[in-house]
Amino acid sequence: VNQVETDTIIKQKNSSIFMENNLKSRHAVEKIGYSFLWLAGFITVALLVWIVGYVMVQGLKVVNLEFLTTRPAGGVSGEGGISTTIVTTLYLVLLTIGIAAPLGIGAAIYLVEYAGEMERESKIIAFLIKLARMGVETLSGVPSIIFGLFGFALFVSAMKLKFSLLSAGLSGAALVLPVIIRTSEEALLTVPMSYREGSLGLGATKWQTTWNVVIPAALPGIVTGIVLSVGRIIAETAIFWVTLGGSYRLPTSLLSSGRTMALHVYSLASETRAFDKAMGTAAILIITIVLLNLIINFISRKFNERTTGKQ
Amino acid sequence: MKDKTNNAIMPEVKSRPLFATLLAIFLGVSSLALICGAIYTQFRPIGILPKTDTTILIAALISGSILAVIANGIWNLKDWAQTSITALFMLVLIYIAVTIFLDVSAKIFSGEHVVPLSEIVGILGKGLVDLLLKGSIPALILYGLSKISYSFVQNAQQRNVVDRSIRYVLIITALTSVFIVLLIIFFTFENSLLAINEIGVGNMLIGTIWRPGVAGANGAVGQFGMLPLIAGSVLATFGAVLFGVPLSIGTAILLTEVAPKSFVNVIRPSIQLLAGIPSVVYGLFGMVVLAPIIRNVEIPYNSGFGILNASIILAVMILPTITEIAEDAIRAVPRDFKEASLALGSTHWQTIVHVILPSARSGLIAAVILGIGRALGETMAVIMVIGNSIAIPKPLTDNPLTIFLSTARTLTGNIAVEINYATDVHRSALFFTGLLLFLMIFLVNQLARYLMRERK
Numbered sequence: 001v002n003q004v005e006t007d008t009i010i011k012q013k014n015s016s017i018f019m020e021n022n023l024k025s026r027h028a029v030e031k032i033g034y035s036f037l038w039l040a041g042f043i044t045v046a047l048l049v050w051i052v053g054y055v056m057v058q059g060l061k062v063v064n065l066e067f068l069t070t071r072p073a074g075g076v077s078g079e080g081g082i083s084t085t086i087v088t089t090l091y092l093v094l095l096t097i098g099i100a101a102p103l104g105i106g107a108a109i110y111l112v113e114y115a116g117e118m119e120r121e122s123k124i125i126a127f128l129i130k131l132a133r134m135g136v137e138t139l140s141g142v143p144s145i146i147f148g149l150f151g152f153a154l155f156v157s158a159m160k161l162k163f164s165l166l167s168a169g170l171s172g173a174a175l176v177l178p179v180i181i182r183t184s185e186e187a188l189l190t191v192p193m194s195y196r197e198g199s200l201g202l203g204a205t206k207w208q209t210t211w212n213v214v215i216p217a218a219l220p221g222i223v224t225g226i227v228l229s230v231g232r233i234i235a236e237t238a239i240f241w242v243t244l245g246g247s248y249r250l251p252t253s254l255l256s257s258g259r260t261m262a263l264h265v266y267s268l269a270s271e272t273r274a275f276d277k278a279m280g281t282a283a284i285l286i287i288t289i290v291l292l293n294l295i296i297n298f299i300s301r302k303f304n305e306r307t308t309g310k311q
Numbered sequence: 312m313k314d315k316t317n318n319a320i321m322p323e324v325k326s327r328p329l330f331a332t333l334l335a336i337f338l339g340v341s342s343l344a345l346i347c348g349a350i351y352t353q354f355r356p357i358g359i360l361p362k363t364d365t366t367i368l369i370a371a372l373i374s375g376s377i378l379a380v381i382a383n384g385i386w387n388l389k390d391w392a393q394t395s396i397t398a399l400f401m402l403v404l405i406y407i408a409v410t411i412f413l414d415v416s417a418k419i420f421s422g423e424h425v426v427p428l429s430e431i432v433g434i435l436g437k438g439l440v441d442l443l444l445k446g447s448i449p450a451l452i453l454y455g456l457s458k459i460s461y462s463f464v465q466n467a468q469q470r471n472v473v474d475r476s477i478r479y480v481l482i483i484t485a486l487t488s489v490f491i492v493l494l495i496i497f498f499t500f501e502n503s504l505l506a507i508n509e510i511g512v513g514n515m516l517i518g519t520i521w522r523p524g525v526a527g528a529n530g531a532v533g534q535f536g537m538l539p540l541i542a543g544s545v546l547a548t549f550g551a552v553l554f555g556v557p558l559s560i561g562t563a564i565l566l567t568e569v570a571p572k573s574f575v576n577v578i579r580p581s582i583q584l585l586a587g588i589p590s591v592v593y594g595l596f597g598m599v600v601l602a603p604i605i606r607n608v609e610i611p612y613n614s615g616f617g618i619l620n621a622s623i624i625l626a627v628m629i630l631p632t633i634t635e636i637a638e639d640a641i642r643a644v645p646r647d648f649k650e651a652s653l654a655l656g657s658t659h660w661q662t663i664v665h666v667i668l669p670s671a672r673s674g675l676i677a678a679v680i681l682g683i684g685r686a687l688g689e690t691m692a693v694i695m696v697i698g699n700s701i702a703i704p705k706p707l708t709d710n711p712l713t714i715f716l717s718t719a720r721t722l723t724g725n726i727a728v729e730i731n732y733a734t735d736v737h738r739s740a741l742f743f744t745g746l747l748l749f750l751m752i753f754l755v756n757q758l759a760r761y762l763m764r765e766r767k
Contacts, residue, residue: 040561106484143688
């Protein structure tokens with residue numbers, strides 16, 4: 001019995017020593033682990049500060065009124081400003097959103113509000129809805145150069161629209177369509193069921209309910225999706241590189257070629273090596289993106305306040 | 312038709328507001344003017360109005376009769392008339408606003424000379440006045456309509472027709488994305504048929520030399536081996552994963568489990584911003600800042616441009632994607648798991664490593680896979696920093712790691728660099744590259760989706 005007792009005591013002692021060691025090593029491991037996590041977070045922020053800071057500091061040196069309101073000199077000189085590229089970007093954003101927003105919002109409304117009950121009604125429609133969902137999923141993963149190739153093959157070559165705002169706008173719309181559909185779907189899903197039931201209960205039709213009750217309630221979320229797409233269009237280069245041409249002149253019609261700010265950065269950097277002007281354009285791009293992000297944050301905060309009822 | 316007879320027999324109980332009467336008369340008169348004017352000028356051009364041709368006549372007749380129908384609807388206080396007239400004037404208002412906006416922006420940025428600030432203010436002011444003048448009439452009509460909207464009635468039959476027909480419109484919009492996917496597949500496939508027939512899929516996939524050469528004049532076909540491009544893509548993506556994944560998964564854990572809220576509120580918007588920065592800005596940064604730094608490594612033929620540079624840039628670009636999805640995956644781990652583990656006496660760190668990460672595993676893998684998909688598909692930033700040589704990348708010295716300092720070209724970059732001047736077989740081979748990329752990324756994304764679904 002004694003033997004057994006001592007054994008257990010030794011065991012306990014051992015285990016406590018072991019525990020102590022274990023604790024120490026645990027603490028060491030945890031410290032290393034936590035510091036790795038903090039390091040990762042720190043590097044992420046540092047990268048952002050470095051990239052944005054460098055581009056802003058270098059870029060804002062060349063930004064002035066002349067830079068903003070004169071057009072690029074063209075050729076390989078890299079001289080001149082960026083005025084026409086700002087306008088082209090603006091045109092392209094309006095065109096793309098004009099094409100993609102109605103389609104995307106319509107699709108989201110169908111998928112959220114109608115799909116459920118329609119699926120039960122007929123097998124063909126259920127199949128089509130499944131197909132539509134798959135289409136959105138697939139489209140959202142397609143890399144932009146593929147949209148570019150597609151636009152190049154269909155709009156530029158087959159439909160003979162040449163390198164033009166219209167070709168670029170149509171290809172760009174294909175890029176942002178899934179973005180708009182996704183965000184609008186999410187926005188519609190946050191509208192409480194009771195809103196719809198209340199409206200339907202009062203005798204409104206499905207469409208009246210959707211139009212007068214659901215869409216107004218989901219509007220901030222839908223707008224967020226549209227602002228997000230604006231950002232995508234402004235940042236996009238690959239698609240427009242193969243569909244927009246690259247003329248630095250002001251587009252005069254839907255069928256004229258043009259150059260967006262992002263394309264201009266690329267052209268300046270890789271064709272003319274005018275890095276200072278490229279930095280200036282990049283700085284304007286970053287300012288635009290920051291503004292868009294602020295708008296999105298503002299809208300979604302308001303939206304959250306409204307849906308959660310907090311003031 | 313039926314509505315009309317109904318109204319004739321049974322006049323509306325509601326009295327018509329003055330505004331509706333005026334609007335109906337205005338619309339009626341303008342429709343009459345449109346129809347009569349078109350017919351009259353068809354036979355006898357007057358003063359400023361030239362002789363109309365047939366298409367304009369038909370258009371005028373059709374729009375005139377539509378206006379007449381709407382005028383009748385407004386007179387009888389029909390809801391559909393109100394809706395269509397509201398939509399019409401909305402469109403007019405939007406058209407006016409957009410044209411003035413574009414006009415103003417074109418004037419300010421037309422770019423032949425510097426526009427002084429005072430002139431910009433002047434142009435803006437003029438545009439504003441223009442907008443007020445031109446937009447006032449449709450705006451007033453819209454305002455008036457909204458004020459008297461209570462007096463318009465909608466009958467049940469009309470409501471049902473709208474309700475039913477809207478479904479068909481919506482299902483068409485829902486099917487647009489499928490349509491686009493099919494068009495993409497069709498066009499890339501159709502355009503790559505020539506290359507598939509002339510060169511063969513096998514030759515393209517395992518050929519080691521990409522040399523488009525002079526296309527076709529005397530039957531000389533260039534060489535279209537894609538192995539150098541595939542190697543470039545794979546190496547750059549591998550490098551990006553190597554740098555990007557620890558960073559982004561670490562950040563994701565930090566944000567979800569460790570960091571205090573104030574810190575999260577700083578990092579999350581920065582990651583959002585990183586995601587929004589245009590790829591060319593990253594490319595530019597790589598050219599101007601990273602290339603000189605990498606060039607400092609003293610190795611022959613090290614230009615600073617190459618796979619390492621591209622990997623770093625790509626790592627930064629895929630960071631937001633991976634972080635965001637990994638965060639979602641970690642947050643989706645049930646609270647009970649975490650609480651149970653903590654209650655059993657394990658530390659927070661042990662809980663993270665042994666409970667949270669294993670249960671979020673498939674989501675984390677999905678995040679990495681989606682990151683790989685993004686890195687494979689990225690184009691412009693990579694072109695700017697990878698050097699774009701079409702040889703198979705190989706180590707610059709005996710040290711195999713120097714392969715990352717070698718220049719290369721990716722599948723995506725090859726398309727963007729060559730598509731604008733490629734013809735015939737060359738062009739077709741580029742489309743085949745596109746098809747290959749599409750399939751690769753489709754598979755990668757499906758895999759990620761499968762993993763994410765498994766989690767749920």
